[in-house]
Amino acid sequence: MTEIKIPVKEIREGLTKLIIPRDYLKKIHFFNPRVELSRDMTILVLNTLNPKDWIVCDVLAGIGARGIRIAKECRVKKVFLNDISEDNIPLMRKNISLNLLKNKVNIINRDANQILSDNIRLFDYIDIDPWGSPSYYFDSVARAIKRKGFIGFSATDTAALCGTSPITCLRRYGIESYKTDFFKELGLRILIANAALTFGKWSFSFKPLLSYASEHYFRVFAEVEKGKSIASKTLEQNLGYVNYCSKCLWRKIDEEPIIKCEFCDSKTKVIGKIWTGKIEELKFLQTCLEELIQTNWLKTENKIKNLISLLKNETIPFYYDVHRICQKNKFEIPKFEILQQKLRDKGNVAERTHFSYKGIKTDLSLKEMIETISEF
Numbered sequence: 001m002t003e004i005k006i007p008v009k010e011i012r013e014g015l016t017k018l019i020i021p022r023d024y025l026k027k028i029h030f031f032n033p034r035v036e037l038s039r040d041m042t043i044l045v046l047n048t049l050n051p052k053d054w055i056v057c058d059v060l061a062g063i064g065a066r067g068i069r070i071a072k073e074c075r076v077k078k079v080f081l082n083d084i085s086e087d088n089i090p091l092m093r094k095n096i097s098l099n100l101l102k103n104k105v106n107i108i109n110r111d112a113n114q115i116l117s118d119n120i121r122l123f124d125y126i127d128i129d130p131w132g133s134p135s136y137y138f139d140s141v142a143r144a145i146k147r148k149g150f151i152g153f154s155a156t157d158t159a160a161l162c163g164t165s166p167i168t169c170l171r172r173y174g175i176e177s178y179k180t181d182f183f184k185e186l187g188l189r190i191l192i193a194n195a196a197l198t199f200g201k202w203s204f205s206f207k208p209l210l211s212y213a214s215e216h217y218f219r220v221f222a223e224v225e226k227g228k229s230i231a232s233k234t235l236e237q238n239l240g241y242v243n244y245c246s247k248c249l250w251r252k253i254d255e256e257p258i259i260k261c262e263f264c265d266s267k268t269k270v271i272g273k274i275w276t277g278k279i280e281e282l283k284f285l286q287t288c289l290e291e292l293i294q295t296n297w298l299k300t301e302n303k304i305k306n307l308i309s310l311l312k313n314e315t316i317p318f319y320y321d322v323h324r325i326c327q328k329n330k331f332e333i334p335k336f337e338i339l340q341q342k343l344r345d346k347g348n349v350a351e352r353t354h355f356s357y358k359g360i361k362t363d364l365s366l367k368e369m370i371e372t373i374s375e376f
């Protein structure tokens, strides 16, 4: 057995003890304590899905933190940890034995696409947690996932997804992204569109259960199911264009591209097709909140509760950035709670969004928003 040759320390995440490198952000033995929320959320989502008898693959496992936590804290049958870097294997081994999981966890040291392609329809859940884009792995995940299964993936290439480099986004995701005032939500919806289109290619439907943006990453949990007609339906019902005017901030989701702004007549940016359907399953979010009471060992419990409570109300696609509207129209920025109340008093939806503290989700048009804010 290869020995661990670097300085290490022991920590605890959830119910799991982990030996991590002292110098943990070095790319060779990677462990990021800042994404505890993402790992906690994975534990919660899996336990909510009742994963008894599941075979799980943490295909970009690093030192194994996420997969080992799944084995320890979720009611699954078996977990495979895979990482291409040999350097991670001794730490994986150590962490498995420290948590008494030798019979439940297997280690693989191969390229992710190869191991997935070699294990057709084996896994109930596959986790993809890369540096950068998960899109390089979607095709192989579609081979390795069961006919009905679940996937969880992260993306850290948020700059490209959110519009800083349209061509990079086109290369990776097949869709050009542009700078908007709802850039975080746009990035997440482009990521989901790419996943849905790739799974659609392999005749899988795609249903996002819980999706969010946090710090430097996006995270999506989704259900996929094999079947040509449900796969076609996913794409027919959930893709569309977002037409955007950077001059006045007008936006409209439509089945067709709209090239002229309906508010100020300028030329628009047409972005799409992107995912315009639901990015959360409301019933699932509610069950997660109930499960969170049972899964009471997560350190980020309060953060998760707040996040899911916001997600539950974010049913309207694309928030307005109130600060940007005020800047463009030379208005004073109103107090958020008062604006929210005013909109609600008029019978409109007015919800905060987890994407931005400056954002508001409402069913009002830009014109109506401007009129309302101008009354302050």
Ligand SMILES: C[S@@+](CC[C@H](N)C(=O)[O-])C[C@H]1O[C@@H](n2cnc3c(N)ncnc32)[C@H](O)[C@@H]1O
Residues within 6 Å of the ligand: 030, 031, 032, 039, 059, 060, 061, 062, 063, 064, 065, 066, 082, 083, 084, 085, 088, 110, 111, 112, 113, 129, 130, 131
């Ligand atoms: C962000 S880290 C994973 C972190 C881990 N999931 C966690 O929660 O701590 C990404 C990992 O992917 C591995 N990796 C990169 N390319 C790979 C490939 N083609 N096949 C398998 N592993 C790969 C890297 O060695 C790295 O450990």
Ligand SMILES: [Zn+2]
Residues within 6 Å of the ligand: 245, 246, 247, 248, 249, 250, 261, 262, 263, 264, 265, 266
């Ligand atoms: Zn305009």
